[in-house]
Amino acid sequence: MSxxxxxxxxxxxxxxxxxxxxxxxxIVIVGAxxxxxxxxxxxxxxxxxWQFWQTDVWDPVAGEFGARxxxxxxxxxxxxALLISTPIALGIAIYISELSPTWMQRPLVFxxxxxxxIPSIVYGLWGIFVLVPVVRQLQVATPDWMRSLxxxxxxxxxxxxxxxxxxxxxxxxPFSSSVARExxxxxxxxxxxxxxxxxxxxxxxxxxxxxxxxxxIIGAIMLxxxxxxxxxxxxxxxxxxxxxxxxxxxxxxYTMAAVLANEFAEAASELYLHALVEIxxxxxxxxxxxxxxxxxxxxxxxxxxxxxxxxxxxxARASA
Amino acid sequence: xxxxxxxxxxxxxxxxxxxSGSQPAPASGSGAASPASGGAQLNGAGATFPAPLYTxxxxxxxxxxxxxxxxxxxxxxxxxxxxxxNRTVFFGASDQPMTxxxxxxxxxxxxxxxxxxxAVVPIYNIPGITTELRFTGPLLAGIVLGKLTKxxxxxxxxxxxxxxxxxxxxxxxxxxDGSGTTFIWTDFLSKVSPEFKxxxxxxxxxxxxxxxxxxxxxxxxxxxxxxxxxxGYVELLYALQNKITYGAVQNSSGEFVRASIDAVSxxxxxxxxxxxxxxxxxxxxxxxxxxxxxASFTWLLLYEDPGDPARARALVDFxxxxxxxxxxxxxxxxYAPVPDNVLEMEMRALDTIKVQ
Numbered sequence: 001m002s003x004x005x006x007x008x009x010x011x012x013x014x015x016x017x018x019x020x021x022x023x024x025x026x027i028v029i030v031g032a033x034x035x036x037x038x039x040x041x042x043x044x045x046x047x048x049x050w051q052f053w054q055t056d057v058w059d060p061v062a063g064e065f066g067a068r069x070x071x072x073x074x075x076x077x078x079x080x081a082l083l084i085s086t087p088i089a090l091g092i093a094i095y096i097s098e099l100s101p102t103w104m105q106r107p108l109v110f111x112x113x114x115x116x117x118i119p120s121i122v123y124g125l126w127g128i129f130v131l132v133p134v135v136r137q138l139q140v141a142t143p144d145w146m147r148s149l150x151x152x153x154x155x156x157x158x159x160x161x162x163x164x165x166x167x168x169x170x171x172x173x174p175f176s177s178s179v180a181r182e183x184x185x186x187x188x189x190x191x192x193x194x195x196x197x198x199x200x201x202x203x204x205x206x207x208x209x210x211x212x213x214x215x216x217i218i219g220a221i222m223l224x225x226x227x228x229x230x231x232x233x234x235x236x237x238x239x240x241x242x243x244x245x246x247x248x249x250x251x252x253x254y255t256m257a258a259v260l261a262n263e264f265a266e267a268a269s270e271l272y273l274h275a276l277v278e279i280x281x282x283x284x285x286x287x288x289x290x291x292x293x294x295x296x297x298x299x300x301x302x303x304x305x306x307x308x309x310x311x312x313x314x315x316a317r318a319s320a
Numbered sequence: 321x322x323x324x325x326x327x328x329x330x331x332x333x334x335x336x337x338x339x340s341g342s343q344p345a346p347a348s349g350s351g352a353a354s355p356a357s358g359g360a361q362l363n364g365a366g367a368t369f370p371a372p373l374y375t376x377x378x379x380x381x382x383x384x385x386x387x388x389x390x391x392x393x394x395x396x397x398x399x400x401x402x403x404x405x406n407r408t409v410f411f412g413a414s415d416q417p418m419t420x421x422x423x424x425x426x427x428x429x430x431x432x433x434x435x436x437x438x439a440v441v442p443i444y445n446i447p448g449i450t451t452e453l454r455f456t457g458p459l460l461a462g463i464v465l466g467k468l469t470k471x472x473x474x475x476x477x478x479x480x481x482x483x484x485x486x487x488x489x490x491x492x493x494x495x496x497d498g499s500g501t502t503f504i505w506t507d508f509l510s511k512v513s514p515e516f517k518x519x520x521x522x523x524x525x526x527x528x529x530x531x532x533x534x535x536x537x538x539x540x541x542x543x544x545x546x547x548x549x550x551x552g553y554v555e556l557l558y559a560l561q562n563k564i565t566y567g568a569v570q571n572s573s574g575e576f577v578r579a580s581i582d583a584v585s586x587x588x589x590x591x592x593x594x595x596x597x598x599x600x601x602x603x604x605x606x607x608x609x610x611x612x613x614x615a616s617f618t619w620l621l622l623y624e625d626p627g628d629p630a631r632a633r634a635l636v637d638f639x640x641x642x643x644x645x646x647x648x649x650x651x652x653x654x655y656a657p658v659p660d661n662v663l664e665m666e667m668r669a670l671d672t673i674k675v676q
Binding site for chain 2: 057058059060062091124128129132133136155157158159160236237240241244252254258261262263264265266267268269270273
C-alpha cells in the first residue's frame, strides 16, 4: 500500500516533468526557428535594414531586394480570402450544428473535411484549368463603370489576386467551419433551452449560441487566416507571380510564401539567399503579430459585459 | 497510471539521441577501381533540366558497374552549386556556369563539364493562328520588355507576311520559379538587346518589366494555353513532348531556324572553336548558318581534387562512360548531345582530376 503511494507520487512528478518538458520544447522550437531565420538572413538584414520592409524592387540580377510587394500580396490575399470564407464557413457550421436534419449531418461533415484533405497542388491545378478561365470570363464581362474603380483595373488575365483569394477562401473554409462547428457544439444545451424558455425564436437562440461561442469562433477564423498567410503552392499557381502593389483584384501579384518556393532552389548568390530567408523571417514575424492581435482581441472580448439585447427582446415578447 | 509516464518520456529521449548521433556513414571505397569494382557511393545534386537523363545514366551505369552507387538529387542549379561548395555532395550540376565569385568561394578548383544542351523556344497563343511564326532577337526582346504590345504590330507583321495577325494585346508569361530555362532565355535576350541587358540582365530569376509568372513549365504552358494573345518560352524538350507549336528565331547569320535537336547541336559545334579551357561559355546567338540561337550547355561540376581517390576514380569512370557511351541515351530522351570536338576536350579535362 505504501509502496503504491510512493510510486504514485514519482509517477506524478515524472508525468508533470514529462509534459512540462514537451511544453518547454515547443517554446525552444519556436525560438530556434526564429533564431535560425535571423542567422541565415543576417547578410540581407545588415545590407538593407528596415529598407527591406519598405522597398518595392526585387532584382536578383542587380542584387537589390525589398519585400514590400510580397508583404502586401500576402496580407491582401489572406484578408480577401477571410472576407469571402468567413460567412460561408460560419453558415456551414451553423447549419450543421443547429439546423440540419440528423441524417444530413454526417455527409456534410465528411464533405467539408474532405475539402481539407485535398493537397494544395491539386487546388492549384484545378485553379489554373477551371477557376482561372471562369474568373477571366467574369473579368471580360465586367461593365465599364466598374473598371474605373481601383479594384477592377487592368486587362482580363484570369490569373491574379481575385483567383488567388477565391482559391484561398475555398481552402480555408473547411478549417474555419470545422472548428466553428466544434465550438458551437460545445455550447451547453442549457443555454439554448434557457433561451427557448424565455420565448426566443430559433434565430434568437442561435444568436445566443453564437454569442456564447464568440471567442472560439474568432479563434476558428484566425486559424483560417494563419493558414491563408502560409499557403504556397495553390496561390503561386494562380496569383500571377508579379511583385507589385495595387488594389486591383485583376492584377497579378505575389506572396511571401510563393516567392520563397519559387526562387529558393536556384538562388546561387549569398545575398540573394539571405534575402529569401529574410522573407521567411518577415513572414514568421507577421504570423506572430497576427496571432498576438487575435489573442488580444479574444482576451478583450472576454472582458466585455455581455450585451443582453437578444435576451431582452425575447423576454419582452414573452411578457407581451 | 504508471506505465504511460515512462512511455511518454521514452520517445523524446530516443528522438534526442537520434538527432545528435546520426552521421552519414562514410562510403567504403576500395583501392582497385576499374568500372566494375568501385564499391563507392557518389552523391550529386543540382540542375533539374538534365535530371531525367542523369537518372537514366545512373540506372544504365548500374548494369556496367554494379558496385558503384550514384545518387543524383535534382534540387536546382543554385542548390547544386551551394552543396558542392559546402562539400555536402561529391559532384554538382548546373544550368549556368559558376561565376568567378562562386569559384573563389569554393574550397577547391571546380571543373565544368558540359553534358548535353538545352534550347528554349518561344510559344504563343493567338486565336486563329496555328502556323509557325518568325521572330528576331530584337523583336523578342521588344515583346518581353513590353515595348510591343499588340500582335498586329508592324514589326511582327513584316516578318510574317501572309499571316493575318489580330489586333490583340500581347500578354507576356514568364517562369516565376528560378530556372535554367529563364537563364538561357535572358542570356540570349541580353546578347541581342542592349536595353534588355541594362534593364533586366541574365539570371535564373530576373526582375520582369511586364507580364505574369507561371510556376514551372507546366504552369507557364497552362497560362499560355488559356490566355488568348499570350506569349511565353519553354524548353525545347518540353515543347516537343507536349506538342506545343513554337516559333522560329533568326540566328546571327540572318537565317530563321526552327529549334530541333540537330539545330541545337549545330549551335554547340559552331561554338566549339572558341571554347575556353574551363568550358564556362555561353553559346547563345552563336555563329553558323544552321545554329539555333537560344541554346546552352548544362554542366557537371567536379572538384579537380575531390580528396578521396577511390571515389574520385569511380566518378571519373562514370563521367567518362556517361559522356561517351551515354550519348545514345541523350538522343533517345530528346537532349542534344555534345558535339565530338567538345567531347575530346572534355576527355582531356577529365584526365586532370586527381585520382591517386
